[in-house]
Amino acid sequence: MEIEAAKMLGAGLATIGVxxxxxxxxxxFGQFVGAGIRxxxxAKTQTGNxxxxxxxSEATAIFALGIAMLILFG
Amino acid sequence: MEIEAAKMLGAGLATIGVxxxxxxxxxxFGQFVGAGIRxxxxAKTQTGNxxxxxxxSEATAIFALGIAMLILFG
Amino acid sequence: MEIEAAKMLGAGLATIGVxxxxxxxxxxFGQFVGAGIRxxxxAKTQTGNxxxxxxxSEATAIFALGIAMLILFG
Amino acid sequence: MEIEAAKMLGAGLATIGVxxxxxxxxxxFGQFVGAGIRxxxxAKTQTGNxxxxxxxSEATAIFALGIAMLILFG
Amino acid sequence: MEIEAAKMLGAGLATIGVxxxxxxxxxxFGQFVGAGIRxxxxAKTQTGNxxxxxxxSEATAIFALGIAMLILFG
Structure with missing residues (x-):
């Protein structure tokens, strides 16, 4: 397999992690709005948390995105 | 594997992330309507959240979609 | 791998995202009917939401379907 | 890989989406019967929903099934 | 498969773990804010926990990230 082809596959695999x-x-957010409606x-006391x-949690998507980019263009 | 073939597979893999x-x-939305009915x-107080x-959450699907497009046409 | 073969595999992979x-x-809908029965x-107040x-949520399935079609016929 | 072999694998992968x-x-149905017993x-008021x-929800399985068929016979 | 190509695939696979x-x-956090609103x-008594x-939990994402980096650049 050429390195260019492997980059396409590797970036695709990494993206599954998002x-x-x-x-x-x-x-x-579901727990927050559910309890906030009750x-x-x-609700305001927990907005910071x-x-x-x-x-x-979003950071893990950024991790996956970063590695995908790194594989694709690194 | 040719690069064109790898693009098809890579884009397919990335799409799993949606x-x-x-x-x-x-x-x-399930938590929202469940609590909103009670x-x-x-319910209106939590519409913003x-x-x-x-x-x-949708952004993670857009991440996956973006990488898939990038692999396919990039 | 030929490009035609890769299209079959790529479309198959993308479809997992549905x-x-x-x-x-x-x-x-489970949360909705569960709370609606109580x-x-x-229940009518939350039908819009x-x-x-x-x-x-269905849009993410359409994303996966769209990419699968794009890979298959694009 | 021959195209015929790739069709078998691709259709198999697509089917995971069901x-x-x-x-x-x-x-x-679990939420429905759980609340319906209480x-x-x-319970009759929510049968339509x-x-x-x-x-x-079943539609997403039909999507996966349709793509699997399309890969297999398309 | 060359070692360089395998690195791309391996790093992609490792990243799924995030x-x-x-x-x-x-x-x-969902359980915390949900109960904290009630x-x-x-809520303050449980902030440490x-x-x-x-x-x-985040450590597992860091593990996946570390191994991906190690595969890519190690």
């Missing part, structure tokens, strides 16, 4: 952040962020007054968690 | 957003958005008056979360 | 929407839509009068969420 | 609908429909009188959700 | 941390962190006064859990 799926996890898609699931995780959906779960996180007790709207208290919501966005910290989102950033940490 | 699955995560499909799951995440379903969970997020307490309809408060619903769409922020949706956009962030 | 799985996410199948899970997500099932969860979304509080049938309020139900179908917005369904469309956004 | 897994999502299997999970999603199971969750959907409040049997109200149950079958709309089932059809939309 | 998906787990994306899901896990989303679940963890009982905001007690939240970040220990996050670090341990």
């Amino acid at each position: 799926a996890g952040a898609g699931i995780g962020i959906g779960m996180l 007790n709207p007054a208290a 919501l966005f910290v968690g989102m950033a940490l | 699955a995560g957003a499909g799951i995440g958005i379903g969970m997020l 307490n309809p008056a408060a 619903l769409f922020v979360g949706m956009a962030l | 799985a996410g929407a199948g899970i997500g839509i099932g969860m979304l 509080n049938p009068a309020a 139900l179908f917005v969420g369904m469309a956004l | 897994a999502g609908a299997g999970i999603g429909i199971g969750m959907l 409040n049997p009188a109200a 149950l079958f709309v959700g089932m059809a939309l | 998906a787990g941390a994306g899901i896990g962190i989303g679940m963890l 009982n905001p006064a007690a 939240l970040f220990v859990g996050m670090a341990l």
